[in-house]
Amino acid sequence: MSYGKKRSGIEQYGKVAAESEVAYASPHRLVQMLMEGALDKIATAKGCIERKDLEGKSRHITWAMSIVNGLRSSLDMESGGEIAANLDDLYTYISRRLVDASVQNDPQPLAESIDLLLEIKGAWDAMPEDVRQMRGSKLSADQAAT
Known part of the structure; x- marks a missing residue:
């Protein structure tokens, strides 16, 4: 079996595993x-810039921007209050920095974006379990902050 076929099998398995996790x-x-x-x-795009892989850089930055826009669109601006507004501003800023990195072929804006997302994710991960278990398709940022 060639490396390409092994890689394809691993990617297929990863895709199925991710789809299963999303479902539940x-x-x-x-x-x-x-x-x-x-x-x-974003980390993959950073590596692509460092390796001068412009096609990979564009593909991964575009994918990252799509995800960040998805996070942004999931914000409940009505009940999320100041926290949702701040996250909206942060996601907008991260999107701009991703564009900067792409246009300038500069990994620094990507490193900055990673740092910002890690801060947001750290707060999200630290959310109390009772708040995590709340039902509904959207969790308001105000509820998460209490």
């Missing part, structure tokens, strides 16, 4: 998965 994940876990995906794509 809580809204809280889905947001965690989106953040993990964005972090992964």
Whole structure:
């Protein structure tokens, strides 16, 4: 078996495993998965820039931007209050930095984006279990902060 076929099998397994997790994940876990995906794509794009792989850089930055936009669109601006507004601003800033990295072929804005997402994810991961278990498709940021 060639390396390409092994790689394809591993990718298929990973895709099925991710789809299975999504099917049973809580809204809280889905947001965690989106953040993990964005972090992964940004780190991969950073490596692509360092290797001068422009096609890979573009593909992974585009994918990361899509995920960040998904996170942004999941914010409940009505009941989320100041926290949701701040996250909206942060996600907008991260999107701009991803564009900067792509246009300038500069890994520094990607490193900054990773740092910001890690801070957001750290707060999300630290959310108390009783808040994580709340039902509903959208968890308001105000509820998460209490």
